[in-house]
Amino acid sequence: MSDNLVEVRDLSFSYGGRLVLRDIDLSARRGQVVAIMGLSGCGKTTLLKLIGGQLKPTQGKVLVDGESVGDLDLGALYRLRRRMGMLFQFGALFTDMSVYDNVAFPLREHTDLPEAMINDLVLMKLNAVGLRGAMDMMPAELSGGMARRAALARAIALEPKLIMYDEPFAGLDPVSLGVIGNLIRRLTDTLGITSLVVTHDIQESLKMVDYVYFISDGVIEAQGTPAEIRASHLPFVHQFVHGEADGPVPFHYPAEDYALDLGVAHG
Amino acid sequence: MAMKRAVLDLWVGVFVAVGLAALLFLAFKVGSTGGLAAARSYAVTASFSNIGGLKVRAPVRSAGVVVGRVAQIQFDNERFEARVVMNIDTRYQFPRDTSAAIMTSGLLGEQYIALDAGGDERMLADGESIRITQGAVVLENLIGHFLYGRAEGGDSGAGQAGAD
Amino acid sequence: MANGPGYWLRRMGARWVDSTWRLGLATRFLVLILLYSGISIRRFQLVIKEIFNAGVLSLIIILVSGLFVGMVLGLQGYETLQTYGAEESLGILVALSLVRELGPVVAGLLFASRAGSAMTAEIGLMKTTEQLTALEMMALDPIARVIAPRFWAGVISMPLLAALFSAMGIFGGYLVGVVLLGVDEGSFWSQMQAAVDFREDILNGVIKSAVFGVAVTTIALYEGYDAPPTAEGVSRATTRTVVTSSLTILALDFVLTSFMFRGVS
Numbered sequence: 001m002s003d004n005l006v007e008v009r010d011l012s013f014s015y016g017g018r019l020v021l022r023d024i025d026l027s028a029r030r031g032q033v034v035a036i037m038g039l040s041g042c043g044k045t046t047l048l049k050l051i052g053g054q055l056k057p058t059q060g061k062v063l064v065d066g067e068s069v070g071d072l073d074l075g076a077l078y079r080l081r082r083r084m085g086m087l088f089q090f091g092a093l094f095t096d097m098s099v100y101d102n103v104a105f106p107l108r109e110h111t112d113l114p115e116a117m118i119n120d121l122v123l124m125k126l127n128a129v130g131l132r133g134a135m136d137m138m139p140a141e142l143s144g145g146m147a148r149r150a151a152l153a154r155a156i157a158l159e160p161k162l163i164m165y166d167e168p169f170a171g172l173d174p175v176s177l178g179v180i181g182n183l184i185r186r187l188t189d190t191l192g193i194t195s196l197v198v199t200h201d202i203q204e205s206l207k208m209v210d211y212v213y214f215i216s217d218g219v220i221e222a223q224g225t226p227a228e229i230r231a232s233h234l235p236f237v238h239q240f241v242h243g244e245a246d247g248p249v250p251f252h253y254p255a256e257d258y259a260l261d262l263g264v265a266h267g
Numbered sequence: 268m269a270m271k272r273a274v275l276d277l278w279v280g281v282f283v284a285v286g287l288a289a290l291l292f293l294a295f296k297v298g299s300t301g302g303l304a305a306a307r308s309y310a311v312t313a314s315f316s317n318i319g320g321l322k323v324r325a326p327v328r329s330a331g332v333v334v335g336r337v338a339q340i341q342f343d344n345e346r347f348e349a350r351v352v353m354n355i356d357t358r359y360q361f362p363r364d365t366s367a368a369i370m371t372s373g374l375l376g377e378q379y380i381a382l383d384a385g386g387d388e389r390m391l392a393d394g395e396s397i398r399i400t401q402g403a404v405v406l407e408n409l410i411g412h413f414l415y416g417r418a419e420g421g422d423s424g425a426g427q428a429g430a431d
Numbered sequence: 432m433a434n435g436p437g438y439w440l441r442r443m444g445a446r447w448v449d450s451t452w453r454l455g456l457a458t459r460f461l462v463l464i465l466l467y468s469g470i471s472i473r474r475f476q477l478v479i480k481e482i483f484n485a486g487v488l489s490l491i492i493i494l495v496s497g498l499f500v501g502m503v504l505g506l507q508g509y510e511t512l513q514t515y516g517a518e519e520s521l522g523i524l525v526a527l528s529l530v531r532e533l534g535p536v537v538a539g540l541l542f543a544s545r546a547g548s549a550m551t552a553e554i555g556l557m558k559t560t561e562q563l564t565a566l567e568m569m570a571l572d573p574i575a576r577v578i579a580p581r582f583w584a585g586v587i588s589m590p591l592l593a594a595l596f597s598a599m600g601i602f603g604g605y606l607v608g609v610v611l612l613g614v615d616e617g618s619f620w621s622q623m624q625a626a627v628d629f630r631e632d633i634l635n636g637v638i639k640s641a642v643f644g645v646a647v648t649t650i651a652l653y654e655g656y657d658a659p660p661t662a663e664g665v666s667r668a669t670t671r672t673v674v675t676s677s678l679t680i681l682a683l684d685f686v687l688t689s690f691m692f693r694g695v696s
């Protein structure tokens with residue numbers, strides 16, 4: 001068994017003639033939290049979809065637990081997905097079910113466990129994310145942070161080997177943000193799972209991840225442990241870590257010469 | 268959850284039951300289940316010089332009671348007449364010398380075939396035809412004859428002015 | 432900008448090509464639904480839940496509309512028939528108009544705007560909030576788990592709703608004709624029974640409403656499933672569901688009627 005749960009080798013993906021990802025090499029060791037960072041629209045969510053098998057790579061391979069995701073047929077892909085959990089940006093809880101039923105849903109669908117045992121499992125998962133008291137609430141009644149915690153409980157219900165987080169920090173208040181970050185770290189350690197976090201929240205991520213990849217314009221621009229990233233002098237990483245407005249990522253969208261546009265200078 | 272599901276099941280049960288009841292109401296109270304009876308009928312043909320506005324599915328009546336329906340209307344290109352096939356309920360048997368006439372219910376109502384039973388001892392069987400027929404009264408012809416007759420001052424034999 | 436005839440022709444052409452594509456995709460969607468219907472049959476509880484949403488929640492509007500349409504038919508029919516002295520035929524007029532045409536068509540239109548739009552909005556919302564993707568990532572097929580049960584619920588509910596509409600309408604016609612205006616009760620029912628045929632009229636009406644049920648739910652679910660995952664996309668899709676399925680009902684009604692009642696008229 002390989003040491004890496006997720007291995008992406010030489011991956012390229014183009015969509016509608018546009019190359020979205022180019023020559024990506026990336027791996028996640030078992031039991032680690034790996035962050036994939038980049039600006040909005042750099043292709044990091046696409047990368048998650050490729051790992052989850054929702055998209056097929058144009059070139060290269062994605063290996064999850066030794067299986068090449070892009071080459072599986074639907075049945076094998078669905079069997080593999082039972083070993084994956086995914087936390088969506090806004091939770092994606094089923095709106096017509098209570099929190100309890102949401103967490104019980106994958107158990108009821110994929111196992112033949114008796115209802116009493118499902119009850120115990122659901123309460124356990126909800127307790128792990130601190131929402132045992134909210135089990136009868138409907139998703140519409142939850143705050144953003146609570147919805148994400150409930151969705152996290154659902155994602156770990158089947159005890160997957162891999163959990164993917166799509167922008168888990170987006171739109172959260174600082175307290176909820178800390179809670180989610182903490183949970184990701186704790187669940188990874190206690191359940192022995194591997195976590196892949198796609199985010200652009202660098203400060204929160206650097207506190208809790210084991211390894212970071214930076215993606216910009218479809219290629220991996222930089223990588224390293226949080227300590228290495230903090231010490232990095234690469235201009236792109238520096239701009240990202242310190243949130244500077246101008247740098248390798250320019251403030252101005254590419255445009256004609258300003259003076260020319262204003263009609264001051266004559267060409 | 269269990270409670271909610273029971274309520275939901277109850278409502279759906281009520282809905283389906285009421286919907287089926289409405290269907291049964293339509294089938295038995297509103298409609299005649301002629302579809303079932305159609306299997307137990309026999310076909311009789313009759314030729315008419317003119318069928319007027321008779322249509323397929325028009326009723327066949329005898330003494331005012333519906334005994335069957337018109338099944339088919341064709342044009343006989345050898346005798347230049349209309350051939351009408353009607354399905355008659357097997358509960359009703361008619362003598363062979365029964366006559367058929369095309370009538371109108373009311374002044375502008377639907378047209379139907381009226382059967383007038385004869386006195387023969389043998390009954391009409393499936394596929395046999397009625398010999399004595401009387402076509403529809405065509406209003407234009409009637410008016411034409413009437414005016415023509417007035418102008419001549421005489422009595423021209425009104426060919427189709429019928430029983431009504 | 433360029434408002435020349437070329438521009439309008441191009442736009443017409445583009446719309447035509449686009450609609451043909453959508454028709455093809457919706458048909459493929461329908462085939463997928465039928466292929467993935469296994470779960471709906473094995474776990475009928477899923478369908479029952481959706482029958483509640485599509486059927487039971489449409490009951491009030493169907494019953495009330497049916498009653499009023501029947502009452503208006505009774506009133507108008509009586510006025511017209513009276514001039515020919517044929518008030519006794521009121522039963523025929525009310526029953527045939529409802530059973531053959533108004534029942535399936537009006538119930539279908541109401542179903543499209545009540546249940547169809549709700550289906551589109553719900554599926555569109557599930558897509559926008561990534562619930563459908565979440566199902567996929569849980570190794571469950573959204574078409575089998577979410578779409579197919581709603582489809583069957585619509586197909587089952589629609590004929591029942593149309594029958595209820597017709598029955599309610601005939602009751603409304605009876606109320607106005609017999610109770611209010613004094614048409615003879617005996618001839619009201621007997622003339623109706625003599626003129627309305629089970630197979631020709633009632634069964635054909637039921638077939639019509641079942642076809643409308645398939646059309647409306649397919650359109651509603653397809654629009655929802657295909658909606659761009661934004662608030663604006665979902666609201667446009669909902670509008671499109673009501674417009675497209677209403678037009679489809681009317682067009683299908685014409686085609687079906689010309690096949691079914693060819694012998695009569």
